[in-house]
Amino acid sequence: MTENINIKIVDNVKDMQALSNRIKKEGRIISFVPTMGALHEGHLSLMRVAKEKGDFLVVSIFVNPTQFGPNEDFNKYTRDLKGDIEKVSEIGVDVVFFPDVNEIYPEGFETYVEVQELQKPLCGQFRPGHFKGVTTVVLKLFNIVKPDIAVFGEKDYQQLLIIKKMVRDLHLEIEIIGMPIIREEDGLALSSRNAYLSHEDRARALALSQSLREIEKRFKEGNKNTNDLVQYGIEILNKSSITDIDYLEIRNGHTLESKKEAQPGDLVAIAARIGNTRLIDNTKL
Ligand code: AMP
Numbered sequence: 467m468t469e470n471i472n473i474k475i476v477d478n479v480k481d482m483q484a485l486s487n488r489i490k491k492e493g494r495i496i497s498f499v500p501t502m503g504a505l506h507e508g509h510l511s512l513m514r515v516a517k518e519k520g521d522f523l524v525v526s527i528f529v530n531p532t533q534f535g536p537n538e539d540f541n542k543y544t545r546d547l548k549g550d551i552e553k554v555s556e557i558g559v560d561v562v563f564f565p566d567v568n569e570i571y572p573e574g575f576e577t578y579v580e581v582q583e584l585q586k587p588l589c590g591q592f593r594p595g596h597f598k599g600v601t602t603v604v605l606k607l608f609n610i611v612k613p614d615i616a617v618f619g620e621k622d623y624q625q626l627l628i629i630k631k632m633v634r635d636l637h638l639e640i641e642i643i644g645m646p647i648i649r650e651e652d653g654l655a656l657s658s659r660n661a662y663l664s665h666e667d668r669a670r671a672l673a674l675s676q677s678l679r680e681i682e683k684r685f686k687e688g689n690k691n692t693n694d695l696v697q698y699g700i701e702i703l704n705k706s707s708i709t710d711i712d713y714l715e716i717r718n719g720h721t722l723e724s725k726k727e728a729q730p731g732d733l734v735a736i737a738a739r740i741g742n743t744r745l746i747d748n749t750k751l
Contacts, residue, residue: 601628719750
């Protein structure tokens with residue numbers, strides 16, 4: 467354990483569990499925000515809510531290898547512990563849990579957890595094994611940090627639904643809170659991956675949120691046909707020469723079932739590559 471700007475950093479499972487056991491014995495509520503670091507205002511917004519809801523706030527920073535595919539950006543993912551600690555210090559985070567990969571996946575590790583149906587569409591289709599890695603690491607982190615409350619962003623909407631389902635299905639006594647997407651002033655959803663974008667690609671990336679706004683507008687005007695709505699969105703993307711689109715879909719906002727006719731509460735979700743950077747965004751109708 468080390469102290470850093472008054473924030474305790476715990477890097478191993480046993481110490482984190484012992485600390486959480488102690489906090490719980492004192493009757494204090496542990497709130498938790500899991501992250502992969504490279505923190506931005508989106509992450510901080512979750513931490514502020516978690517701080518308010520609990521008595522003891524734990525933030526984890528762990529770039530989880532099992533949720534990255536072989537050709538994805540695990541190695542180049544931004545790691546900046548010092549910058550991250552500076553950012554969380556203004557929130558009043560009590561502990562940063564910062565384990566190393568071998569601590570979470572010791573040799574011989576072979577147990578995984580999967581939410582079978584919800585993980586299939588959208589990102590699950592384009593990132594095989596991604597959600598299995600997410601649910602496995604989140605369950606591990608829950609067993610290490612022992613939170614009463616955990617806060618996640620709607621930015622990763624499918625992930626939020628999957629985690630809520632896992633918590634329900636496995637009878638975990640953890641309240642899951644989902645928080646809205648934090649955006650730049652021009653609409654771009656904050657993401658650690660935005661840092662990869664060149665100046666030109668940053669401008670093109672705006673088309674993601676613009677296509678969602680266009681679909682919302684057409685829906686409000688009375689067009690309910692999901693094929694039409696998606697087509698309007700794709701036109702906006704193509705205008706910015708975004709053609710490498712994994713998906714732009716309208717699905718039920720709870721079950722993720724696909725829809726012919728859109729209704730209020732449906733999810734509009736998009737994943738596309740701008741240059742080499744894969745970005746996601748979504749909105750609810
Ligand atoms: P990550 O570090 O990308 O794994 O994200 C950690 C948490 O922050 C997840 O619950 C994300 O959904 C959430 N998050 C990421 N970006 C945003 C954003 N722009 N607004 C709100 N939450 C976000």
